[in-house]
Amino acid sequence: MEGAILQIIYILLIGATLAIFAWRISKDAKRFLGGENSLSKIHNSIIYALSYINENMMENGRFVYIRDIKNKYTTDKTSYNTTNHARMLYSLYLCERELGIMGLSDRRKVSAKYFVDRYVQSIGYNRYAAISDPEEENLKCKKAKLSSTAMALVAFSDLRGEGLIPDEVFEGMGQFLLFMQMKNGQFYNYYDIENDGVGDENTNRNFTGDAPLGLLYLYEFNPKKKWLDGAIKGLLFLANKRKDRKEVQFDYNAMLATEKLFELENNGLSDEQKFLLKYHLIKMVEQFIPKQIVNKDDQYYGALIDDLKPMNIACIIEGLIATYNCIDDDLLKMRIMKSIDTGMKFLRLAQIQKGPLKGGFPNSADWKELGVPKNASVVKMETVQHALAAFVKFQTMFIS
Numbered sequence: 052m053e054g055a056i057l058q059i060i061y062i063l064l065i066g067a068t069l070a071i072f073a074w075r076i077s078k079d080a081k082r083f084l085g086g087e088n089s090l091s092k093i094h095n096s097i098i099y100a101l102s103y104i105n106e107n108m109m110e111n112g113r114f115v116y117i118r119d120i121k122n123k124y125t126t127d128k129t130s131y132n133t134t135n136h137a138r139m140l141y142s143l144y145l146c147e148r149e150l151g152i153m154g155l156s157d158r159r160k161v162s163a164k165y166f167v168d169r170y171v172q173s174i175g176y177n178r179y180a181a182i183s184d185p186e187e188e189n190l191k192c193k194k195a196k197l198s199s200t201a202m203a204l205v206a207f208s209d210l211r212g213e214g215l216i217p218d219e220v221f222e223g224m225g226q227f228l229l230f231m232q233m234k235n236g237q238f239y240n241y242y243d244i245e246n247d248g249v250g251d252e253n254t255n256r257n258f259t260g261d262a263p264l265g266l267l268y269l270y271e272f273n274p275k276k277k278w279l280d281g282a283i284k285g286l287l288f289l290a291n292k293r294k295d296r297k298e299v300q301f302d303y304n305a306m307l308a309t310e311k312l313f314e315l316e317n318n319g320l321s322d323e324q325k326f327l328l329k330y331h332l333i334k335m336v337e338q339f340i341p342k343q344i345v346n347k348d349d350q351y352y353g354a355l356i357d358d359l360k361p362m363n364i365a366c367i368i369e370g371l372i373a374t375y376n377c378i379d380d381d382l383l384k385m386r387i388m389k390s391i392d393t394g395m396k397f398l399r400l401a402q403i404q405k406g407p408l409k410g411g412f413p414n415s416a417d418w419k420e421l422g423v424p425k426n427a428s429v430v431k432m433e434t435v436q437h438a439l440a441a442f443v444k445f446q447t448m449f450i451s
Contacts, residue, residue, distance in 0.1 A: 093446045096399050100439040101146065101155075103403075103410030104139070107432065108158060112165030114139060120403065120413055120428040131187040133170050135433040137202035140166070142439045144206060149447045163207055164215050171203065171220060174244060178230055179223030182244065195242040197231050200224050201265030208268040225269045228262050229281050236288030238262045260289060260305025267311040279319070282312060287324060290331035301335050303370035310373035332374040333383065339367055340390050344397075351416055353397025361401040361412040365437035368394045372444045395445055398438055403430070411435055 107115040116131050143159045146152040170181045174195055181199035183190060204224050207216055231239045231249065238259045239249035263282035270278035286308055293299045309328050312318050320328070342355045351359055358364070368391055375387045401416045403409055411430040418427035 090446060090449060092399060093395070093442055096402055097146070097150070097152075097439065097442045097446070099402060099404075099410035100435050100442065101152070101410070103408065103435055104143070104432075104439070105158070106410075108162065110161075112158075112162030114162075114432045116432050118408060118411065118430045120408055120411075120418065120430060129187060130189075131184070132433070133166070133181050133183050133188075133196065133199040134202055135436065136162075136166055136170075137181070137199055137206045138440075139432060139436040140206035141202060142436045142443070144209060145440055145443045148209070149443050150450075160210065160213065160215060163210055166203065167207075167216055167220070170199070171216075171224075173223065174227065174242065176226075176230075177219070177223055178227040179220045180227045180242065181224075183241075192243060192245045195227065195244055197228065197238055197240050197259075198261045200227055201261040204228075204265035205268045208272060211272060221269065221273065225266060225273070225278055228266055229277065231262070232281055232285065236284040236286075237292075238285060259285065260302045260308050264304055264308035264311060267308060267315075270315075279315075282308065283318070283320070283324075286312065286328060286331075290327045293331060293334065294327070299334050299338055301339055301367055301370060303366045303373070306332055306335065306370035306373040310377050313377050329378055332377055333380075336371065336374050336383075336387060339371075340386060343390055343393060345393060351397065353393040353395070354416060359416040360414060360434075361398055361416060362414075362431070362434040362437050364394050364398055364401075365434070365441040368398065368441040369437070369444060372441075372448065375448075391445065395441070398441060402438070412438055 104114075107118070109115070113131075114136060116135075140159055140163055143155050147155050147159075166181075170183070171179055172182045172195075174180050174182075179200075180195035181203050183194045183196050183199065185191065185193060204221065207221075210216055211218065211221060227242075228238070231242065233239070240259075242249055263285040266278045266282040266285075270282065286305060289302065289305050309332060312320070312328070313325075339355075342357065344352055344354050344356060346352060354364055371387050371391045371394070375384055375391070378384060397416070398412075401412055403411045403413070408430055412434040413427060414429045414431060414434070415423060415427040417423050
């Protein structure tokens with residue numbers, strides 16, 4: 052009996068020690084990280100990425116979307132993506148807002164004006180949306196896209212009053228997002244302008260967290276309750292839909308939106324809703340961490356066992372950082388921080404360090420190996436955008 056009691060006391064002491072260790076890590080992440088991903092190394096990665104973006108932004112604000120490491124020339128001058136253009140402007144906005152990097156504002160405004168003039172249109176009933184060009188995105192007809200409109204709200208949120216985007220356009224884009232939302236909280240993905248109909252609600256169900264994110268950025272400077280209600284309804288739909296699933300796809304936008312929602316002091320969430328949203332985050336994190344390559348001798352250390360794409364790892368890091376900032380479990384925060392650090396090292400080493408495409412990222416880290424797909428060596432602007440956002444958010448964790 053006495054031995055059993057001693058064993059219980061021993062287990063409790065070990066648990067308490069681990070809890071204290073985890074708490075110290077969560078409170079002082081820099082000590083845990085050592086120097087493998089020092090701020091100077093991350094800063095260099097940010098500067099390299101910004102240099103690549105600068106070299107591949109045209110005078111009119113449009114980006115060179117695709118290049119190739121092997122031939123160093125633009126491989127496709129027609130393909131373009133409005134959502135990724137908006138996301139790029141968001142990443143540049145992060146650099147300004149979080150790190151105070153100067154010299155980006157003027158070029159970002161030029162690029163924002165290009166986007167608004169070319170893609171943002173009225174679709175009637177006081178609604179505005181980002182319209183995709185069928186030729187650029189290989190579509191059968193013009194589509195008003197949910198993701199593009201949502202990310203435009205995020206990217207342009209600090210440009211109100213600059214004379215670039217009228218207030219009615221901001222309001223109209225928010226109205227479009229709410230128009231695309233169903234009663235259960237889910238969003239349609241696009242509006243077919245020519246046929247006056249919404250797109251299939253089953254398409255890309257796993258990636259609808261961008262609409263709540265856009266609504267929350269709009270609510271930040273236009274605090275109408277309908278924007279907040281729409282965002283909460285959308286996030287709760289995703290959390291409820293996924294809570295009983297064995298496998299859940301990693302929806303980093305939903306994670307960013309949840310973090311944004313939790314940052315609001317008066318978000319109106321009940322304790323039950325907060326628990327559900329946190330459980331949603333944790334469920335996605337727990338699906339990812341076991342798949343990460345943690346053997347330091349592996350050349351792809353920090354990637355996933357079945358995924359060597361820097362863009363995907365960057366998106367995951369964004370989601371992990373958002374989750375880290377939302378949850379209270381110090382032991383889990385320790386695991387998340389280690390995973391972030393490991394993934395960040397993979398991302399740094401995958402970045403092109405020299406040559407004409409310095410600062411870019413290959414589509415896949417194994418692009419030099421024999422037998423890999425031809426597009427493994429392709430450098431896409433969206434990869435640079437996501438990596439830049441991950442770098443900025445990682446560095447912000449230690450300077451805030």
